[in-house]
Amino acid sequence: MEFLEDLAKYNQSMENAYMLITGEGTVSEILDANVDDFYLPFNPLEQDGKDDATLDLLIEHFTQLEEYEKCARLFELKSK
Helix, strand or coil: CHHHHHHHHHHHHHHHHHHHHHCCCCHHHHHHHCCCCCCCCCCCCCCCCCCHHHHHHHHHHHHHCCCHHHHHHHHHHHCC
16 A cells, blocks of 8 residues: 555656646645645755756656646756
8 A cells, every 4th residue: 555655646746846847836736735745856945846857757757647748848848
């Protein structure tokens, strides 16, 4: 069961990062929606998540989930 919980937290962190990076959500909105937990694959106090490493991580994640619209949006941000 612990593996599934960790996987759910990982997936949520990727969704949270996508929302912040693309401007579809703010930290406050994400906190309100995820009262129990708030995870990100980067430290929002130190960076905005738009670095190549974070964008590549998100693109890989959403490619595996076949969420190609999100990948396209992330590729756009990466090429700016």
